[in-house]
Amino acid sequence: xxxxxxxxxxxxxxxxxxxxxxxxxxxxxxxxxxxxxxxxxxxxxxxxxxxxxxxxxxxxxxxxxxxxxxxxxxxxxxxxxxxxxxxxxxxxxxxxxxxxxxxxxxxxxxxxxxxxxxxxxxxxxxxxxxxxxxxxxxxxxxxxxxxxxxxxxxxxxxxxxxxxxxxxxxxxxxxxxxxxxxxxxxxxxxxxxxxxxxxxxxxxxxxxxxxxxxxxxxxxxxxxxxxxxxxxxxxxxxxxxxxxxxxxxxxxxxxxxxxxxxxxxxxxxxxxxxxxxxxxxxxxxxxxxxxxxxx
Amino acid sequence: xxxxxxxxxxxxxxxxxxxxxxxxxxxxxxxxxxxxxxxxxxxxxxxxxxxxxxxxxxxxxxxxxxxxxxxxxxxxxxxxxxxxxxxxxxxxxxxxxxxxxxxxxxxxxxxxxxxxxxxxxxxxxxxxxxxxxxxxxxxxxxxxxxxxxxxxxxxxxxxxxxxxxxxxxxxxxxxxxxxxxxxxxxxxxxxxxxxxxxxxxxxxxxxxxxxxxxxxxxxxxxxxxxxxxxxxxxxxxxxxxxxxxxxxxxxxxxxxxxxxxxxxxxxxxxxxxxxxxxxxxxxxxxxxxxxxxxxxxxxxxxxxxxxxxxxxxxxxxxxxxxxxxxxxxxxxxxxxxxxxxxxxxxxxxxxxxxxxxxxxxxxxxxxxxxxxxxxxxxxxxxxxxxxxxxxxxxxxxxxxxxxxxxxxxxxxxxxxxxxxxxxxxxxxxxxxxxxxxxxxxxxxxxxxxxxxxxxxxxxxxxxxxxxxxxxxxxxxxxxxxxxxxxxxxxxxxxxxxxxxxxxxxxxxxxxxxxxxxxxxxxxxxxxxxxxxxxxxxxxxxxx
Numbered sequence: 001x002x003x004x005x006x007x008x009x010x011x012x013x014x015x016x017x018x019x020x021x022x023x024x025x026x027x028x029x030x031x032x033x034x035x036x037x038x039x040x041x042x043x044x045x046x047x048x049x050x051x052x053x054x055x056x057x058x059x060x061x062x063x064x065x066x067x068x069x070x071x072x073x074x075x076x077x078x079x080x081x082x083x084x085x086x087x088x089x090x091x092x093x094x095x096x097x098x099x100x101x102x103x104x105x106x107x108x109x110x111x112x113x114x115x116x117x118x119x120x121x122x123x124x125x126x127x128x129x130x131x132x133x134x135x136x137x138x139x140x141x142x143x144x145x146x147x148x149x150x151x152x153x154x155x156x157x158x159x160x161x162x163x164x165x166x167x168x169x170x171x172x173x174x175x176x177x178x179x180x181x182x183x184x185x186x187x188x189x190x191x192x193x194x195x196x197x198x199x200x201x202x203x204x205x206x207x208x209x210x211x212x213x214x215x216x217x218x219x220x221x222x223x224x225x226x227x228x229x230x231x232x233x234x235x236x237x238x239x240x241x242x243x244x245x246x247x248x249x250x251x252x253x254x255x256x257x258x259x260x261x262x263x264x265x266x267x268x269x270x271x272x273x274x275x276x277x278x279x280x281x282x283x284x285x286x287x288x289x290x291x292x293x294x295x
Numbered sequence: 296x297x298x299x300x301x302x303x304x305x306x307x308x309x310x311x312x313x314x315x316x317x318x319x320x321x322x323x324x325x326x327x328x329x330x331x332x333x334x335x336x337x338x339x340x341x342x343x344x345x346x347x348x349x350x351x352x353x354x355x356x357x358x359x360x361x362x363x364x365x366x367x368x369x370x371x372x373x374x375x376x377x378x379x380x381x382x383x384x385x386x387x388x389x390x391x392x393x394x395x396x397x398x399x400x401x402x403x404x405x406x407x408x409x410x411x412x413x414x415x416x417x418x419x420x421x422x423x424x425x426x427x428x429x430x431x432x433x434x435x436x437x438x439x440x441x442x443x444x445x446x447x448x449x450x451x452x453x454x455x456x457x458x459x460x461x462x463x464x465x466x467x468x469x470x471x472x473x474x475x476x477x478x479x480x481x482x483x484x485x486x487x488x489x490x491x492x493x494x495x496x497x498x499x500x501x502x503x504x505x506x507x508x509x510x511x512x513x514x515x516x517x518x519x520x521x522x523x524x525x526x527x528x529x530x531x532x533x534x535x536x537x538x539x540x541x542x543x544x545x546x547x548x549x550x551x552x553x554x555x556x557x558x559x560x561x562x563x564x565x566x567x568x569x570x571x572x573x574x575x576x577x578x579x580x581x582x583x584x585x586x587x588x589x590x591x592x593x594x595x596x597x598x599x600x601x602x603x604x605x606x607x608x609x610x611x612x613x614x615x616x617x618x619x620x621x622x623x624x625x626x627x628x629x630x631x632x633x634x635x636x637x638x639x640x641x642x643x644x645x646x647x648x649x650x651x652x653x654x655x656x657x658x659x660x661x662x663x664x665x666x667x668x669x670x671x672x673x674x675x676x677x678x679x680x681x682x683x684x685x686x687x688x689x690x691x692x693x694x695x696x697x698x699x700x701x702x703x704x705x706x707x708x709x710x711x712x713x714x715x716x717x718x719x720x721x722x723x724x725x726x727x728x729x730x731x732x733x734x735x736x737x738x739x740x741x742x743x744x745x746x747x748x749x750x751x752x753x754x755x756x757x758x759x760x761x762x763x764x765x766x767x768x769x770x771x772x773x774x775x776x777x778x779x780x781x782x783x784x785x786x787x788x789x790x791x792x793x794x795x796x797x798x799x800x801x802x803x804x805x806x807x808x809x810x811x812x813x814x815x816x817x818x819x820x821x822x823x824x825x826x827x828x829x830x831x832x833x834x835x836x837x838x
Contacts, residue, residue, distance in 0.1 A: 068767070075768040094766045098757065105749050112745070116653060214649075214744035218642035221752050225760050226635055230348060232763050232803045233631040236355035 040127050040136035048110070048140060057106040058148040061196070065099030065152035070159045078168030078175075088169050089185045089258040092160025092178045096192050096256070099152055100199045100249070103145055104220040107203035110141055112213035130290045134208060138283060141204055142197050149196035153189050176258070184258035191255030191272055198272070198279040199224070202248060205282025209289050223278075224249050241265045248278040320664050320673035327647075328677055334643045338685050341639035341727075345689040346696075348632030353624065353697035354704065370705040377621070377707055378448035378576070380468040380612065381515075385621070385709055387531075388447040388468075389576030389608020391594045392440070394525030401563020402490035403439045403524050406504060407456050408481050409555040410437050413581070414533030415548025427581070430550075431458035433797055434611075435530035437554025437604065439489050441496055442523050443515075447576045450515045452496040453527070453610070454487040456554070462487070463795065464498040464510040468612045471795040472511040474500040486558075494518050504558065524561065525570065526602060528554040529578055531609040534797065549581040551607040557600050570597070578608035611796045615709060616804030624706035625805050626719050627787035629697030633723055634759075636689060637730055638752055644678045644731035645747035648738030657838045667833040671739060675826065678735050679728040686727030690720045711789040722786030722815060729822045730755055733780060736825035740832050755780045763803045773800065773808040783818025786811045 048054055072094045078084035114120040127133050160178035169175040180186045203220040210216040227247035234240055244250045244265035252275030255268045266274065328334055360373035380386040412431040438455025452466035454474070462474030462485055479485045486501035494514050499507040530552035561568075572595040579594045596603045615623045651657040664670050694716070702708050711719075730751070737747040758781040762772030776782055785807035792798060792806055800806045807814055 068761075071771055072767050075771045097761065097764075097766050101749070101753055101757070105745065109745055214642050214646050214748050217745055217748050218638050218752070221749075221756075222635060222638045225756060226638070228764055229634050229760055230352060230631065233628060234352050234355055239355050 036129055036132045037135060040129075040132045041139060043123075043127065044133075044136045044140050048144070053109065054106060054144065057102055057109075058144060060102045061099045061106070061145070061148045062152040062155060064102055065095035065149075066155040066159060067095065068098040069093060069095030069156035070163070073160050073163045073167070076164075076167060078173070080168065084168070085259075086169065086175075087257060087259045088160065088164050088175050088178050089182075089188045090256040092156050092164065093153065093188060093192050093256045095152070095156050096196065096253070097249075099149075100196060100224055101221060103149070103196050103200050104203040104224060105217060106145065107141055107200040108207040108213060108216040108220055110137060111204055111207040112211060112216050115211045116213055131287055134283070134287050134290055138201055138204055141200050145200040146193055146197045149193040152196070153192045157185070157189055187268065188256045188258055191268060194272060195252050195255055195275065198252065198275045199248075201279040202275070202282045205279065205284075205286035208286030209282070245271075246274060248275050251275060317669055317673065320669045321676060323660075323663070324670075324673040324677040328681065334647065337639055337643040338681055341636040341643075341682075342685045342689040342692075344639065345630075345632035345636035345686075346692045348635055349629045349689075349693035350632075350697045350700065352631050353629045353693075353701040353706075370703055373705050374621075374707065376447070380448050381450045382467060382469060383710065383712075384469065385613040385623075385707055386448055386468045387576075387609040387611055387613055388449075389574075389578035389606075390527045390529030390610055391578050391580075391604055391606025392442075392445065392523070392525055392527050392573045392575050393570050393595050393602060393604055394442075394445070394523045394573060395561075395568035395570055396521055397441065397491065397524040397561075398521045398564040400490075400492050401524065401561065402488060403441070403526075403562075404486065404488040404504075404558070404560040405439050405526060405556045406484050406486050406558040407437060407479050407554055407556055408484045410435065410456050410458060410479050410552060412458070412530055412550060412552040414530075414550035415581075417533065417535050417548055430533065431552060432530050432533045432550045433457075433459040434609070434795060435550065435552035436463070436610075437528035437552055437556075437606075438526070439487050440525065440527050441489055441491055443518060445523060445573050445575050450518055451610070452489065452498065452513050452515060454489050454498040454500065454510065455527075456485050456487070458530075458552070460795075462500045462510065464513075465610065465795060466496070466513045467515065468610065469791075469793065470513060471793070472498075474498070474508070474510040475502065489524075491518075491522070491524075491563075526554070526556050526559070526604055527610075528552045528604040528606040529608045529610060530606070531611070531797070549607060551581045551605055553603060553605040556602040556604065559600065559602065570602075572604075574606070576608055578606045580605045581607045609796075612793055613707070613709060614793060614796050614798050615790055616799050616801070616806070621707045622705060623709050624698070624701040625709050626694050626698065626711065626716060626789050627723075627805060629693045629701065630690060630719070630723055630787060632689070632693060633686070633727070633784075633787075634756060636686065636727060637756060640682045640685065640727055640731050641734040641751045641755065642744075642748050644682065644734035645738040645751060646744050647678050648674055648735050649742055649744040649747055652742045652838075653744070661838050668830055671736075671826070671830055671833060674735050674739075675732045679732045682731035683724045683728035686724035687720060690723040694720065709790050715789050718811065719787050719789050722811065725815070726783045726786060726818065729783065729818055730780070733822045733825050736822070736829040739829040740825070757781075759784060759802060763801065769800070776802065776808050776814075777817065780818045780821040782807070782809055782814040785809050785814025 069092055073092055076091060114123055123133060124130060157178055164178055171177060176182050178185055180189060206220050207216040210219055227243055228249055231240060231243045231250060251266055251271040254264050254266055254271035257264060257268055359367060359369045378386050378388045412435050413427040414430050414432060416426040416428045435458040436455040438453055440451055440453035442451035443449035450467055454464050456479040457463055461476040464472045464474060477483065486504045488499040490497050494516055495512060496515060497512045498510040500510055501507045530550045532547045533550040534547040574594060594605050613621055613623060615625050651660060660670055661667060698708060734747060734751040737751050741747045758775035758779040761767045762776055788805055788807050788811050790805055798806055800808060
């Protein structure tokens with residue numbers, strides 16, 4: 001009879017909007033409103049911490065981000081007597097560009113692994129409110145990614161702070177120190193952490209929509225990396241600005257800019273907002289698909 | 296008791312019974328591929344997206360212009376006269392030429408005692424400060440030249456001193472041979488000699504005018520009997536390139552070079568004529584040109600036996616990217632969509648193997664074809680061939696549709712020889728085919744689609760991206776493009792890198808750190824390595 005309970009369960013999820021308050025009919029063991037999401041969170045957390053994959057991927061986010069940032073700062077010099085139009089903060093945080101790939105993979109696997117193993121049917125049987133399942137996954141994912149991203153970004157800032165002054169980027173020559181005490185750097189660092197969190201949510205939405213892990217990863221990585229490549233090649237300035245303003249990575253990474261802000265196609269926080277719209281739209285579409293489709 | 300029968304069979308007998316030819320294995324894999332609708336759609340999608348993105352990029356690179364308050368024009372109408380060299384390539388041919396006609400064979404000898412110059416002041420950013428400062432572009436040059444006519448793009452051979460590369464012999468825009476090293480000065484003058492005998496031109500240099508060294512001999516086929524002979528000076532624009540995160544920053548401004556010549560001697564039918572000064576292609580001093588921003592120097596003065604000649608421009612092939620002065624397009628620039636094609640094909644290819652593990656089909660496959668190497672080879676051949684065909688169709692359409700659109704928009708096509716066009720198209724298709732085989736091998740090694748796809752995309756696409764966008768400094772990026780499978784995309788480079796033209800090495804401008812075939816070889820090595828590892832893993836592991 002699991003079919004019946006699943007169908008009715010979805011009905012319950014539909015009425016489980018704020019103010020409806022009749023979910024007790026379907027969840028005798030979870031009488032209070034808050035418990036739906038709490039139980040879902042607890043279940044998802046158990047799933048997450050009992051496999052080793054996510055932990056390795058989180059470690060990968062931090063290591064890759066810091067390593068690429070260190071390679072970029074380590075190879076950049078500003079010789080005496082040259083003017084160097086280098087955004088030292090953005091340079092230090094350039095590993096985010098690589099680390100986001102791992103974040104996207106983690107996000108995709110968090111959902112699509114359940115499809116490939118068939119676990120999703122058990123999950124939805126136990127937790128018929130599909131929106132709760134997705135919300136729980138999104139909250140957990142955002143939580144763990146933000147922690148890993150904070151480590152990665154802080155590590156990158158430390159590396160930049162230690163390396164760059166020795167390469168000619170000194171305060172005496174007009175370069176601000178890459179440290180959190182400098183307002184724009186603090187904004188760039190916090191923004192980069194949020195950026196990685198939003199990338200995770202966007203990729204999660206893609207995974208829910210697409211379901212197959214392989215195709216989801218392809219789509220997510222294309223979303224992350226394709227637009228910047230097109231942007232590098234396109235000659236039309238109007239399209240360049242459009243792409244800079246509305247594509248997830250280009251707009252989102254403006255949060256790292258600390259020099260030349262007037263020349264940006266979009267302001268840093270607005271750029272992060274554009275990425276938030278992408279992530280939100282992806283999650284909403286994913287949520288709708290999850291509700292409307294059979295698992 | 297069939298089990299017993301199998302268990303007593305010798306390895307040799309079993310092989311004889313179980314051996315399946317390569318043909319049936321290929322057919323089996325082809326059936327598997329074409330019967331999964333998602334994969335077929337994926338390949339069609341790869342071609343469509345590649346074409347769409349390529350044409351979109353090419354079609355949206357337009358130029359506009361307005362002359363003296365006239366109507367605003369766009370596209371082709373904005374282009375200046377475009378000279379083509381004897382080899383058919385787009386060239387820059389602007390210099391100041393002090394010349395006289397030469398009929399038949401003859402030679403010119405001259406001593407160069409000084410090469411100085413001026414360029415726009417770029418120390419405060421772009422060239423709008425209105426001031427010129429002393430200094431030389433790396434390829435500022437002055438010397439002697441024998442040229443078919445004063446028509447831009449006509450055949451020539453020249454001996455010259457340069458600002459940063461010593462004495463050079465150059466001919467027909469693309470040819471370049473190095474002579475004496477070191478800079479020219481009054482204390483270290485350079486003697487140059489150029490002789491013509493029929494179609495053969497020979498260049499010599501000397502430090503003292505007594506001991507001569509032959510620098511090179513070139514054949515200028517079809518050179519008419521009457522040519523122009525004389526001295527010239529010119530200088531490409533002075534460019535400061537600074538690559539910073541997110542793009543490279545090119546500050547460029549006009550520059551001029553001034554050469555001082557004496558001991559000028561002519562032999563042959565030219566001796567005794569009068570000297571005429573001509574600014575070929577508007578190549579006079581920068582102060583005299585429309586973009587000039589200083590007082591105009593006289594292009595050419597003569598006092599006794601000494602000539603002082605000042606010119607600007609360049610005598611060189613036009614290369615893609617900034618500094619060429621023209622909006623250029625190369626065939627490979629319409630192929631940017633290959634990245635989306637690459638991602639889609641890698642996804643399909645990785646699934647082609649790894650899905651068998653997920654569904655358990657691999658056990659049936661290996662029961663039917665026990666030689667695991669044959670299974671791997673059949674899968675590689677099928678997916679490689681499908682990706683190759685997809686890539687070839689996409690590349691042909693991209694170039695055939697994208698190039699005319701780009702030209703209509705006012706881009707100057709840097710047209711390579713036909714053989715290079717073929718190399719670019721076949722190479723692009725082959726890169727897609729090899730990437731697919733690489734992904735199949737990774738699918739066999741890792742047995743999980745997600746991991747295989749991630750690894751394939753990250754090591755094929757990411758190095759290009761990190762380098763093209765200047766996320767990594769050029770030195771690191773160049774090494775990535777030498778060592779990773781992304782090096783294979785160098786096969787798309789259609790315009791050779793000329794030693795005598797300062798260019799920015801960045802794949803976005805069309806320049807790769809490795810030569811086309813060397814880069815392609817790196818990709819082949821990766822694929823071979825992945826296939827070998829996959830074979831070992833397949834044989835050693837249970838399915």
